[in-house]
Amino acid sequence: MNLKKMKMAYKRYVKNFDDSLNDVRAKYDEAKLEIVSLVESNAVDQDHKLLNRMYKISSYWLEVWKNEVLIKEGVNPMGLKHIQQVTFYQCMCRHIYKDRYPEMKVIDYSFQNSIVSIVHFNLFGWAKEEQIFFDFIVKYLGDNLMEANDWNQxxxxxxELYLQYTNQTIEGTNKYVHLAVKSALTDREQPCGLIPEELGIYREVLEQWNTPDVDEITHLIGRMSEHHSMLASELGKSLEFGNYDYAFYPYEILYLLHVRKKQGLPNPSRFDDFLMNSPEAKMNIQDPEPYPEWDPVLRMIDDFYRKNYPEYIPNHHGVLFE
Incomplete structure (x- = not known):
C-alpha cells in the first residue's frame, strides 16, 4: 500500500468538509422553506417533493458529523445518527409511491445506504426500528423499492455478517447471501448483473469472524484495513470507499468488532494502522446509543405522512426513535 498516497487522499477528504457547513446549512434552510409550504398547504398532489428534498437533511447532518469529528476531532456521532435515521424515512416514504410513481428515482436512495443504516441501527441498539427496517428490505428486495444490484463487496x-449475527436469513440463507440473492433475482428477471461472484478478503473473514483466536482475527482485520485503505486512496473515483461520505470511516471493521464483542469474543486491544486510528474510527459509540433529538424538518415530514396516509408503515408501529 502507498502510504503517502493514502495520506494525501485523507487530506483531500478532510479539506472537502472544511468551511462547507454554512453552504450546506443554507441549502437545508432553502429546502425547509419549501417543505413548510407543502406541509402547511397539505399539498398531497405534490408531496413526492418532500421525499425528493430529504437528501438535503442528510447532507446537512453529514456536514455536522464531519465538522465535529474530522475538523474538530471530536468523538460525538450525533450527525452520523441523523444520517441513518433519514435513510430509514426515505425508505418509509418511498413506499407511499411504489404504485403511483414506480420508476421514481430518489437522490441518495440505494440498497447500499440501506445496508449501511441497518447495521448502524444494530450497532446503536435501536432494536424496534431495526426490525421494521429489516422487514422492509426483505419484503421489497430486488424490486423498485429496494433494487439490490450492488457491486460493493x-x-x-x-x-451476511448481520444475518449470521442476528440469526436471520434472506432468500432462505445467511451464507453466500450475495449468490443466493443473485440467483433469486435472475429467476425473477430483476437486475442483478453487478452483484459480485466473489467477496475476496471478506469471504475469508466471514469464514472466521467468530474465531476465539485473537491473533487470527487481528491478522484478518489488518488485511481488511489495508484493503479499505487502498481503495480509499483512490478518493473521488468509482470504487468501493472512493466517495467522500465514508471513505476513511471503517464501519465494516467497527461492525465486526461490535458483533464479536456482543458474542463475548476477544478483540485486538489496539491498532497500529492509519485507518483504525482515524478520528471516525475513534468515535464514542455507546451501547445502546441514545436516539438523536428529532430534526425538525424530518419530524414535519413524518407527521405529514402519518396524517395523510394510513398505509404509511410507521403508522403501524406507533412512536419511533424515542
Missing part, C-alpha cells in the same frame, strides 16, 4: 459482507 463490503456491502454483501455486511449483509
Amino acid at each position: 463490503h456491502i454483501w459482507f455486511l449483509v
